[in-house]
Amino acid sequence: xxxxxxxRNSVYKNVSLLLFLAIHFLHADDSWRSKYYPAxxxxxxxxxxxxxxxxxxxxxxxxxxxxEQTVPQVxxxxxxxxxxxxxxxxxxxxxxxxxxxxxxxxxAGGGVVLFDTGEYRLSRASGSNWCLRISTSGVVLxxxxxxxxxxxxxxxxxxxxxIVLFEGQAVAETQSELSQDILGPDRKWYVExxxxxxxxxxxxxxxDFTDDWIKQHGQVKFWKKNSRPQxxxxxxxxxxxxxxxxxxxVDVPARYSYLVRxxxxxxxxxxxxxxxxxxxxxxxxxxxxxxxxxxxxxxVEGTGAHMTHGSWAVLMHDVYDSWLVNVKSYQPDENTSSxxxxxxxxxxxxxxxxxxxxxxxQRPQYGGGGGNGYMVRVQNSNECLIDHFFACYSRHGIVIxxxxxxxxxxxxxxxxxxxxxxxxxxxxxxNGSGSDAHMHFSHSNLYDGCSVENSYFTAAHRGVWGTxxxxxxxxxxxxxxxxxxxxxxxxxxxVISKQGGYGxxxxxxxxxxxxxxxxxxxxxxxxxxxxxxxxxxxxxxPQSLYEDQLKRRLSLAGPLSTSRR
Numbered sequence: 051x052x053x054x055x056x057x058r059n060s061v062y063k064n065v066s067l068l069l070f071l072a073i074h075f076l077h078a079d080d081s082w083r084s085k086y087y088p089a090x091x092x093x094x095x096x097x098x099x100x101x102x103x104x105x106x107x108x109x110x111x112x113x114x115x116x117x118e119q120t121v122p123q124v125x126x127x128x129x130x131x132x133x134x135x136x137x138x139x140x141x142x143x144x145x146x147x148x149x150x151x152x153x154x155x156x157x158a159g160g161g162v163v164l165f166d167t168g169e170y171r172l173s174r175a176s177g178s179n180w181c182l183r184i185s186t187s188g189v190v191l192x193x194x195x196x197x198x199x200x201x202x203x204x205x206x207x208x209x210x211x212x213i214v215l216f217e218g219q220a221v222a223e224t225q226s227e228l229s230q231d232i233l234g235p236d237r238k239w240y241v242e243x244x245x246x247x248x249x250x251x252x253x254x255x256x257x258d259f260t261d262d263w264i265k266q267h268g269q270v271k272f273w274k275k276n277s278r279p280q281x282x283x284x285x286x287x288x289x290x291x292x293x294x295x296x297x298x299x300v301d302v303p304a305r306y307s308y309l310v311r312x313x314x315x316x317x318x319x320x321x322x323x324x325x326x327x328x329x330x331x332x333x334x335x336x337x338x339x340x341x342x343x344x345x346x347x348x349x350v351e352g353t354g355a356h357m358t359h360g361s362w363a364v365l366m367h368d369v370y371d372s373w374l375v376n377v378k379s380y381q382p383d384e385n386t387s388s389x390x391x392x393x394x395x396x397x398x399x400x401x402x403x404x405x406x407x408x409x410x411x412q413r414p415q416y417g418g419g420g421g422n423g424y425m426v427r428v429q430n431s432n433e434c435l436i437d438h439f440f441a442c443y444s445r446h447g448i449v450i451x452x453x454x455x456x457x458x459x460x461x462x463x464x465x466x467x468x469x470x471x472x473x474x475x476x477x478x479x480x481n482g483s484g485s486d487a488h489m490h491f492s493h494s495n496l497y498d499g500c501s502v503e504n505s506y507f508t509a510a511h512r513g514v515w516g517t518x519x520x521x522x523x524x525x526x527x528x529x530x531x532x533x534x535x536x537x538x539x540x541x542x543x544x545v546i547s548k549q550g551g552y553g554x555x556x557x558x559x560x561x562x563x564x565x566x567x568x569x570x571x572x573x574x575x576x577x578x579x580x581x582x583x584x585x586x587x588x589x590x591x592p593q594s595l596y597e598d599q600l601k602r603r604l605s606l607a608g609p610l611s612t613s614r615r
Contacts, residue, residue: 080589084556084582087595093303093603096234101307104552104580106528107235109496110600111302112459113405113435114373117600118609121327121373121405124190127161129154131170138168143204145172145181152184152191160188160325165199172213174205180215181205187323193330201331202382206338208361208392213333218323218368220400222254225317228310229296235303241316245293252370253288253300254319256281257312259453267550268574272514272521279490279518282306282454285319285370285402285432289610301610302433305456305494306526327373332380333363335392337415343473345418345481354474358392358416369401378410389415389472395425395441402432410440417445417471417480424449425465427488433457441485443470447505448485455492459596466503469539483539484508487527489520491550494527498596501533501560502544510548511575522575525550530595531587534560541566553579556595559587 083089086106093108114121132138134154135147148163148170155161172181181203184191191214193199203213224247230240239255247253257263259278264270273279290299298316308314342353350356364374379390395411398404406426417423423445428434430452436459441447447465450458469483485502487495487509497507509527512520527549534544543566547553555565563585567578583590592598 081591082583082586082589083591086554086556086580091602092606093599094235096232096236098234100234101526102551106554106595107305107494107526108303108599108603109457109459109528109596110603111433111457112596113433113437114371114403116301116403116433116610117435118604121375121407122325124162127155127158128164129161130164132166136170138166138170138199140169140171140202142171143173144170145175148172149182152182152189155189156184156186160186161190163189163191165191165193165331167194167196167198169200169202172201172203174203174208174211179211181213183215183217184326185217185219185323188325190326191328191331193332195330197330197332197376197378199331200380201333203335206336206392207357208335209357210360212362212365213335214328214364216323216326216366216369216372219321220319220368221321223318223320225315228308228314228316231310232304232308232314235305237300237303238297239300239304239316240297242296244291244296244298247288247291247298247316247318249288249291251288251318252320252322253286253298253316255284255286255308255314255316256454257308257314260312263312267522269522272519277518279453282491283430284454284456302457322368322370324369324371326369327375328364328377329375332378334380334382334390335363336382337385337387337389338392339474341474343416343418343478348416348418348420348422355416355418358422359418360394360421361392362394362397363391363411364395365397365399366401366404367399370403373405373407374409375405375407376409379412381413387415387472387474388476389413392416393422394427397427397429398431398434400430402434404431404434405437406435406439407437410442412440412442412444413472414444415472417478417482419481423471423480423482427451428455428458431455431458434459436460436463439463440466442466443472444468445471445480445482446484446486446488448500449488450492450495451488451490453491456494458495460495460497460500461594461596462499463497464501464503465505468505487524489516489523490518491522491525493525495524496527496596497529497532499531499594501535503535504537504539506538506541506544506546507532508546509553510546511573522550524553526552528554528556528595531557531559531590531593533587534558534562536561538562547579548573548575549579550575552577555579555581557583557587557590558585563587
C-alpha cells in the first residue's frame with residue numbers, strides 16, 4: 051500500500067514538473083521581436099537603406115551628451131540665495147534677490163544657485179516676459195534634496211511669459227550649401243566649402259519647404275506660397291572636417307532626406323548656452339480670477355484666457371547639453387481652482403541634447419486654442435530625452451511640433467486625463483485632447499514604453515487647422531510598447547498613426563490596445579503605417595528600444611569624441 055502511494059506521489063511530481071516546464075517554454079515561445087528589429091540589428095547606414103524605405107532609425111543619441119554620460123552633479127561654486135536676501139517664508143517676494151544670485155553665478159563662469167526648503171515668491175517685472183532668467187552656460191538652479199523647494203509666481207497676467215527662462219542667443223555665422231543629397235542615415239555630409247567648419251563647431255542643417263517638396267509629399271492643398279512651414283532644422287556637432295574631399299562628419303545621423311533641390315545648407319551657429327539646468331524644484335502659479343475661459347477667449351483682452359495665454363513654467367531656448375531633473379508643479383494653498391499652472395508646463399525650443407528626467411506637470415487653469423494647456427512641448431528641437439515625465443489633467447500631455455523636430459525620445463512617460471483644464475471652478479473641458487505630433491512635419495521620433503490613461507497618442511494629418519495649416523505632422527516615428535489604462539478619449543484607440551510615408555506602432559498592451567492606421571480615399575499620408583504586436587506588448591523583445599539601441603551603439607563604437615563644453 052505504501053509503495054503504491056509512493057509511486058503515485060512520484061508520478062504526480064513528475065507530471066507537475068512536466069506541466070511547469072511546458073508552461074515555462076510555452077510562455078517563452080510567446081516572446082517576439084519586430085521584423086524591423088532582429089536580434090542581429092545594427093545601426094543603419096546610408097549604404098544599407100534610404101529614407102522612404104521601411105526601417106527603424108537609431109534613436110540612441112537622445113539626451114545630455116548623446117546619452118554617453120549621465121547628467122553631472124555640479125558641486126560648485128555655490129551661490130546660496132539666502133545670502134542675497136531671498137526668503138523661503140511664503141510671503142516675501144524674492145525675485146530680485148534670486149536673480150542677483152543667478153547673475154553672480156553667471157559672472158563667475160557658472161555654479162550652483164542653491165535654494166533652501168520652503169516657498170519663495172516670484173513675480174514678473176513690468177516690461178519683462180520672465181520672472182527668472184539664466185542666459186549663460188554653467189548655471190544650475192538647485193533645490194533641497196528633499197524636493198521641498200517651491201517657487202510660486204504671484205503674477206497672474208503672464209501672456210506669453212515664463213516663470214523660469216533658460217535663454218541662449220544663437221547667431222548664424224558661416225554657411226555652406228550641400229554639394230550632394232543626403233538620402234539615408236548618414237553622418238558624413240558633403241558641402242560646397244568644408245573649410246568653413248572646424249571640429250567642435252555646432253552647426254545647423256536646414257532645408258526649405260519648396261514647391262517640389264510640397265508636391266512630392268502631397269501637401270499642395272494645405273501649404274501655399276505665403277502659408278507654409280518655416281525651414282526644417284537639425285542641430286549637430288562637427289567631429290571631423292576634410293576640406294580636400296569636401297565633407298564634414300557630424301555626431302548624429304541624418305533623420306530625413308536633405309536635398310540640394312530644397313536649398314539644403316549647413317551653417318555654423320554660435321551663442322548657445324550649455325551645462326545649465328534645474329534640479330529638485332517645484333513650480334506653480336497663483337490662479338487668475340478673471341472671467342472668460344472659452345477656447346477663443348485668449349483673443350479677448352481682459353479675460354482670464356488672454357492673461358494666461360501662451361505662458362510657460364519653464365522654457366529652454368537655444369540650449370544644449372542641459373537638463374531638468376525632478377522639477378514638478380504643485381497646487382498653491384490659495385488656488386481654489388486646484389490649478390498648478392496658468393497654462394503650459396515645460397517647453398524645449400530650438401534646443402538639442404537636453405534631458406528632462408523625473409518631472410511632473412499638471413492641472414493648467416487654461417487649455418484653450420492658440421497653444422495652451424500643454425504639459426511638455428518639444429519644438430524645433432533635436433535629440434532630446436524626455437525620461438519618465440508625468441503629464442496629468444491637461445489639453446495635451448506630450449506634444450512635439452515644428453519642422454525638423456527629430457531624434458527625440460519620450461522614454462517611459464505617462465499621460466493621464468487629457469481634454470482637461472481647471473478654469474475657475476476646477477473642471478473645464480478643452481477642445482483638444484491626447485498626446486500628439488502637433489504640426490508641421492516633426493518626424494523620426496521615438497515613444498518608448500510610454501503609457502496613456504484616459505488619453506491616447508496620435509501622429510496624423512491635421513488638415514487646414516491653424517494659421518499655417520498643421521497638415522502633415524509626422525513621418526518615420528515609432529511607438530514602441532505602448533500601454534493604455536482606463537478609457538480612451540474621443541476614440542477606442544491607444545495610438546492613431548497616419549504618418550507621411552512609414553510610421554511604426556510596435557507592441558501595445560493594456561485596457562484599449564487597438565491601433566488605428568487605416569486611410570480614407572484622398573488621404574495624403576500613404577502608405578498605411580506599420581503595426582506589429584497589437585495587444586502583445588508584454589511579450590515584446592526588447593521591452594525598451596531606446597535602452598537596447600544605446601547599449602548596442604556604445605558596445606559597438608563606444609562614446610564619440612568628447613563634446614565641447
